Structures are given as structure tokens and as C-alpha cells.
Amino acid sequence: MTALPVLTREQWQAHAGGAERRFTIPEPDAAAAERLRGLFGRSIAAVDAVREIVADVRDRGDAAVVEWTEKLDSAHVEGSRADPAWMRSCWDDLDAPLRDALSAAADRLRSFHALQVDARLRGEPRLCLRPEPLRRVGCYVPGGRAAYPSTVLMSVIPAQEAGVESIAITSPATLVGTVHPLVAAAAHLLGVDEVHAIGGAQAIAALAYGTGTITAVDKVVGPGNLYVTLAKREVFGAVDIDQLAGPSEIMVLASEGADPDDIAADLVSQLEHDPLAWAVCITDSSALADAVKASFDRVAPAAARAGIIADSAGRHGAVVVVDDLESALPMVRAFAPEHLSLQGGAAEALRDRVRGAGAVFCGALSPVSMGDYVAGPNHTLPTQGAARYRGPLSVMDFVRWPSVVDLTREEFDTLAPVAVTLAAAEGLYGHEQAIRLRMGQRAR
Structure with a gap:
């Protein structure tokens, strides 16, 4: 049975959601x-299975990719790269309304991400940080039996706007050995x-x-399942990654006047992602809390993914009643939700004061679901408390800022004595000597 508990602030603090969260590896x-045991011939943890797969691909390249794809996905992918002509046909075969929707979303996203481009030197030409786009990135798009063309748009567009010159997309093979046609169509559009x-x-x-077929990238971005996330953690250092993604999260901060049916629908929309997803509503209105619970308990059992929603609501769903919205602000910041929705006049008035969320959605006409597709900002967002230190995927994620140092003689003469004093204090006499030589001196 799907039911949403109503908790006091104290009960919430005692709940798992009240604790500070960090990235965790869920147990399969x-x-x-059992499937892992069959594939590897022994009991093996997910992290160790991923480590073996990654090492095998690193050592054997395409041959390992083909073998693991056959084992894991029952698909033969020798010659994995899609034919551009086929990709064009996938686009041409779409119904006109879907083509128009993808084009409109791409235009909206590109306009928003273009605003993030920053080509300015940070400093002066002789002493600065200089923006340089990454050379090549890889965009992972979940797929297989399902298709997520929105993830193609969200991953590729900020990289293109940053000026990345080479972009590769990978997405699971269907049973006929190709990416899903919707993924191919979205890639063609871009x-x-x-x-x-x-x-x-x-x-x-x-x-x-890198393999014989795929040239190595500088950064890997995009969401995926547990095994994708563990693999991103495993390869970090060889390449950069965007983040370690966890289950989806929504926190709604609601006040009198908010529509309980809207709130319940928003909670359902995120809980349907994953049995480990989070959906929490915080409100200072007991009447609204009861109405949200009643609406949720009515609509969730009839939802298309009712089983998943029931599991996730049982683990991580709640309505929390607080004395006032002011006291909710530190709760939001401590939880650091992926999505924060503000609904009701008093809650919406806090738009510019809330802190710690990955993305803030203000008002009944700004549901999180709009952000998943077309609002403008990226839908690749931090989870499991990572909103404490980062925001959405953006153009800035595809730009590096090397420093440039080109000292004048006057600057060198002024700074050299400071540097040699510090080098000597640290016992790094080679550093001291390299500077003293340019001062016309010898290290003592």
C-alpha cells in the first residue's frame, strides 16, 4: 500500500532524512x-565487478567491450558507431510534433546555456586565468529498452556552447545492436x-x-545506473567526471495557499524514478500537510509506476510539519536537495533566501518536470547532499582555467626575495637556487 507519513520536525530529524548525507553505494x-554471480562465476560485490570490467576494457579495448556487451546486454556491437545516414533517417522518421518539441527544447536550452559562456581573462594578460574549452568529452545517455533524448540535449548543448571541439555519445545497445532511434535522432539534431x-x-x-574504435576523452558526463556511477568513480583521475549521481530527490517547501494536488503530483513525479528516490514536503500548515497526504495516498496507487512509488515512499517519503517557514530554511540547507520546489505565497517569497539546493523551482507554474525537459537550466543535478558544493551541469563544466604567469623585471625583483625566503624556510633549496640564479646570486 502506498502511504505518505506526516512527521513532526523532531521525527524528521530522527528519520534517515535528518542525517547529513553523502554518496553511498546501494547493495544490489x-x-x-544472483546475476552477478552467474556472470562472474562467484559471489562478487558490484564495486568489484565494475573494477574488473573497467580493467578489462582498459587492457583489451574493443574486444572486451564487445564481450561485456554481449554478456550484460545480450547485444552484439562489433562496429558500435552509428551510421550518420541512419541517424538522419531516425530524425526524418519522427512524427512532426516530436521533432518540433525536440527542436524547441534544444533552442530553449541553447539560449540559456549561451548566457554562461565566459571568454574573459580573469586578471591581466600577463597574470591571469585563461579560459580554454576541453578538447574532447564523452556524454553517457541511459537507454536500451527506454530512450532519453532529453539527456542528449542536456549533456551535449553545454559542451557545444563551451566550444568543445569533439563530442562522443555512448548509449546502451538495443537488441538489434543500435542505440535507440530517439537518441540517434536527438544527436543528429545537435x-x-x-x-x-x-x-x-x-x-x-x-x-x-580509449579503444581501437573510440578515442579517449578528457571528461565523462551524464547519468546512469549503479554500474555506470561506479565506473565513473573508478576512472576518475584518468579523466574528469561531472558527478556521482544518486537517486532522484525533491523537497517541497509549501505554505498556505499551495495546491495539495500539485504538490502530490510533484512528489509522485520524482518517486517514480527509483525505489530509493526521495520526496519530502515541509510545511507550516497542518491542514495543508493532511491534504497533501490525502492527495498522494489517493493518486500514487493509480500511477503507472505504482510499485516503485510505493517502495520509494515507504523509504524516503514524508510530509513534515514545522512551526514556521523560517525554521525550515536550515532544514533545507542541511538536506541539500537535488530539486527544491517553493509553493504557496509565503514559501515563494523565500526564493532568494533558500540555500543548498541543486535547483530551485518557484511557484505552481514551475514544476520540476518542466526543468527536466525545457525550462532552460540543466537537468543533470547533484544528489545525495552534493548540492552543498555544486549546482547543475553547465558550460563551466567544460572549460578549464589554466593560469598564465609572465612577470616583468620589476615584478621579479620585488617578489624574488619573498620567494627565496619561503623556499629556504621549507628546505627546498633547489627552488631557492632556481630563483637566485635569476637574481644573479647563488644559494647559500
């Missing part, structure tokens, strides 16, 4: 553990002609280390 369920029908940990490893 019994069926997944002008990306390198799309590989490879998924899972083997795709992340191929992007990170």
Missing part, C-alpha cells in the same frame, strides 16, 4: 546479486555524428581509456 537486490551503441561500465571505460 537479490536478483541483481550535429553530433559520433554515437556508439555501448552502455554500462564498459562504455565509461571505453571513453576514459
Whole structure:
């Protein structure tokens, strides 16, 4: 049975959601553990299974990619790169309303991300940080039986706006050995002609280390399942990554006047993602809390993914009643939700004061679901408390800022005595000597 508990602030603090959260590795369920045992011939943890796959792809390249894709996805992908002509046909075959929707979303996203481009030197030409786009990135798009063209748009567009010259997309193969046609169509729309029908940990490893078919990238971005996330953690250092993604999260801060049916629908929309998803409503109105619970308990059992919603609501769903909204602000900041929705006049008035969320959605006409597709900001957002230190995927994620130092003689003469004193104090006499030589002196 799907039901949403109503908690006091004290009960919430005692609940798992009241604790400070960090990235954790969920244990595979019994069926997944049994499948791993069958694939590897022994009991093996997910993290160790991913480590073996990544190492095999690093060492054997395309051969390992083909073998693991056959084992894990039952698809043969030798020659994984999609034919650009086929990608064009995938676009041409879309119904006109869907083509128009993808085009409109792409235009909206591109306009927003273009505003983030910053080509200015930070400093002066002789002493500055200089923006340089990454050379090549890999965008992972979940798929296989499902399709997420929105993730193609969200991953590729900020990289293009940053000026990245080479972009590769990987997405799980369908049973016929290609990426999903919707993924191919979205890539064609954006002008990306390198799309590989490879998924899972083997795709992340191929992007990170390169194979005969795929040239190694500088950064891997995009969401994925547990094995994709673990693989991104495994290859970090060989390449950069955007983040370690966890289950979806929504926190709604609501006040009198908010529509309980809207709130319940927003909670359902995020809980349907994953049995470990979070959905929490905080309100200073007991009447609104009861109405949200009643609406949720009515609509959730009839939802298309009712089973998943019931599991996630049972673990991480709640309505929390507080004395006043002011006291809710530190609760929001401590939880650091992926999505924060403000509904009701008093809650919406806090838009510019709330802190710690990955994305803030203000008002009944700004549901989180709009942000997933077309609002403008990126839908790749920090989870599991990572909103404490980062925001959405953006153009800035695809730009590096090397420093430039070009000292004048006057600057060198002024700074050299400071540097040699510090070098000597640290016992780094080679550093001291390198500076004293330019001062016309010898180290003592």
C-alpha cells in the first residue's frame, strides 16, 4: 500500500532524512546479486565487478567491450558507431510534433546555456586565468529498452556552447545492436555524428581509456545506473567526471495557499524514478500537510509506476510539519536537495533566501518536470547532499582555467626575495637556487 507519513520536525530529524548525507553505494537486490554471480562465476560485490570490467576494457579495448556487451546486454556491437545516414533517417522518421518539441527544447536550452559562456581573462594578460574549452568529452545517455533524448540535449548543448571541439555519445545497445532511434535522432539534431551503441561500465571505460574504435576523452558526463556511477568513480583521475549521481530527490517547501494536488503530483513525479528516490514536503500548515497526504495516498496507487512509488515512499517519503517557514530554511540547507520546489505565497517569497539546493523551482507554474525537459537550466543535478558544493551541469563544466604567469623585471625583483625566503624556510633549496640564479646570486 502506498502511504505518505506526516512527521513532526523532531521525527524528521530522527528519520534517515535528518542525517547529513553523502554518496553511498546501494547493495544490489537479490536478483541483481544472483546475476552477478552467474556472470562472474562467484559471489562478487558490484564495486568489484565494475573494477574488473573497467580493467578489462582498459587492457583489451574493443574486444572486451564487445564481450561485456554481449554478456550484460545480450547485444552484439562489433562496429558500435552509428551510421550518420541512419541517424538522419531516425530524425526524418519522427512524427512532426516530436521533432518540433525536440527542436524547441534544444533552442530553449541553447539560449540559456549561451548566457554562461565566459571568454574573459580573469586578471591581466600577463597574470591571469585563461579560459580554454576541453578538447574532447564523452556524454553517457541511459537507454536500451527506454530512450532519453532529453539527456542528449542536456549533456551535449553545454559542451557545444563551451566550444568543445569533439563530442562522443555512448548509449546502451538495443537488441538489434543500435542505440535507440530517439537518441540517434536527438544527436543528429545537435550535429553530433559520433554515437556508439555501448552502455554500462564498459562504455565509461571505453571513453576514459580509449579503444581501437573510440578515442579517449578528457571528461565523462551524464547519468546512469549503479554500474555506470561506479565506473565513473573508478576512472576518475584518468579523466574528469561531472558527478556521482544518486537517486532522484525533491523537497517541497509549501505554505498556505499551495495546491495539495500539485504538490502530490510533484512528489509522485520524482518517486517514480527509483525505489530509493526521495520526496519530502515541509510545511507550516497542518491542514495543508493532511491534504497533501490525502492527495498522494489517493493518486500514487493509480500511477503507472505504482510499485516503485510505493517502495520509494515507504523509504524516503514524508510530509513534515514545522512551526514556521523560517525554521525550515536550515532544514533545507542541511538536506541539500537535488530539486527544491517553493509553493504557496509565503514559501515563494523565500526564493532568494533558500540555500543548498541543486535547483530551485518557484511557484505552481514551475514544476520540476518542466526543468527536466525545457525550462532552460540543466537537468543533470547533484544528489545525495552534493548540492552543498555544486549546482547543475553547465558550460563551466567544460572549460578549464589554466593560469598564465609572465612577470616583468620589476615584478621579479620585488617578489624574488619573498620567494627565496619561503623556499629556504621549507628546505627546498633547489627552488631557492632556481630563483637566485635569476637574481644573479647563488644559494647559500
